[in-house]
Amino acid sequence: MSKTRCLVIGGAGFIGSHLVEALLMEGHRVRVFDRIDPSGLYSEASPDALEYVQGDFTAPDDLKGALANCATCFHLASTTLPKTSNDDPVFDVQSNLVASLRFLEQASQAGVKRVIFLSSGGTVYGPPHYVPIDEEHPTDPTNSYGIVKLAIEKYLALFRLTKGLDYTVLRLSNPFGERQAITGTQGAIAVFMGKVLRGEPIEIWGDGSVVRDYIYIRDVIEAMLLSMTHAGPHRIFNIGSGRPRSLSEVIDAIEQVTNRSVERRYFKARTFDVPKSVLAIERAKASLGWSPRTDFLEGLARTRDWIEGQLRG
Numbered sequence: 001m002s003k004t005r006c007l008v009i010g011g012a013g014f015i016g017s018h019l020v021e022a023l024l025m026e027g028h029r030v031r032v033f034d035r036i037d038p039s040g041l042y043s044e045a046s047p048d049a050l051e052y053v054q055g056d057f058t059a060p061d062d063l064k065g066a067l068a069n070c071a072t073c074f075h076l077a078s079t080t081l082p083k084t085s086n087d088d089p090v091f092d093v094q095s096n097l098v099a100s101l102r103f104l105e106q107a108s109q110a111g112v113k114r115v116i117f118l119s120s121g122g123t124v125y126g127p128p129h130y131v132p133i134d135e136e137h138p139t140d141p142t143n144s145y146g147i148v149k150l151a152i153e154k155y156l157a158l159f160r161l162t163k164g165l166d167y168t169v170l171r172l173s174n175p176f177g178e179r180q181a182i183t184g185t186q187g188a189i190a191v192f193m194g195k196v197l198r199g200e201p202i203e204i205w206g207d208g209s210v211v212r213d214y215i216y217i218r219d220v221i222e223a224m225l226l227s228m229t230h231a232g233p234h235r236i237f238n239i240g241s242g243r244p245r246s247l248s249e250v251i252d253a254i255e256q257v258t259n260r261s262v263e264r265r266y267f268k269a270r271t272f273d274v275p276k277s278v279l280a281i282e283r284a285k286a287s288l289g290w291s292p293r294t295d296f297l298e299g300l301a302r303t304r305d306w307i308e309g310q311l312r313g
């Protein structure tokens with residue numbers, strides 16, 4: 001077991017909780033930093049393997065102590081969501097960008113070797129000029145969330161240049177799986193699955209032909225683990241399934257794994273929903289030695305089992 005710790009900022013969230021479990025399984029010692037108390041999330045970990053620091057990422061001094069003796073830091077905290085970030089860009093910049101910059105300064109002072117940052121393949125590119133979208137695609141985000149993610153990516157490059165702090169950026173598509181909130185405004189699969197299992201209708205903006213790239217959570221975590229030791233010229237990777245799926249196809253698949261049919265209510269398409277967004281994942285395959293491995297229906301079935309458990313209470 002390595003003596004240093006991995007720090008997971010935002011380790012009590014959807015993606016973070018899966019990452020923490022996987023790191024522990026691989027024999028790493030982990031420190032979780034989050035503003036919410038994750039008690040009960042990782043019940044099997046020994047106190048020696050897992051530490052928890054409760055704090056606010058946006059508060060200037062909360063994180064400092066948590067950085068000691070951490071070689072690798074995963075940055076998963078976000079205070080905003082794509083859909084609502086344009087409502088208050090000042091808040092977005094202050095809470096995400098400024099806090100991330102402060103974190104990078106404190107991390108380089110504390111001797112952190114590598115930061116792994118979860119960026120957003122769905123927003124940093126803006127409306128696609130072509131699909132699948134590779135990492136060389138122009139970056140013209142149309143929301144503050146994407147602009148801030150991109151700015152953090154640029155500062156990561158600056159800190160590597162000036163302070164030698166290495167980094168990997170993973171531009172995620174649309175992850176789904178156990179522990180994704182079924183009541184949220186992000187995560188279409190979890191929300192739809194929740195509605196199907198509760199027997200509620202699904203609201204669809206447009207005709208259901210909008211295409212996205214959905215990736216099962218364990219495949220995302222695999223890419224994050226591989227990023228820890230990756231060496232090579234590239235530092236920015238798309239992480240998605242690379243497989244286009246329309247909303248209608250996704251709902252058909254949810255009906256199949258739940259063995260239920262759902263009422264679909266159609267509304268006028270929203271102007272900000274681009275018709276098609278799919279990520280090219282060849283760079284991650286070649287450089288990280290990573291590939292998404294989970295069959296879509298298998299991922300949906302695991303998600304269904306978890307949501308059914310939640311609904312049973």
Ligand SMILES: NC(=O)c1ccc[n+]([C@@H]2O[C@H](COP(=O)([O-])OP(=O)(O)OC[C@H]3O[C@@H](n4cnc5c(N)ncnc54)[C@H](O)[C@@H]3O)[C@@H](O)[C@H]2O)c1
Pocket residue numbers: 009010011012013014015016033034035036055056057058075076077078079118119120121172173174175186187
């Ligand atoms: N879920 C997605 O669809 C998706 C897609 C692309 C990128 N991402 C990025 O991945 C990261 C993790 O996403 P997630 O889906 O697990 O989100 P999540 O909301 O489930 O988890 C985020 C965690 O960060 C914590 N956090 C937020 N603000 C904090 C603060 N100020 N101080 C301390 N902790 C704070 C939250 O308490 C939460 O536990 C985010 O950066 C998100 O932008 C997510």
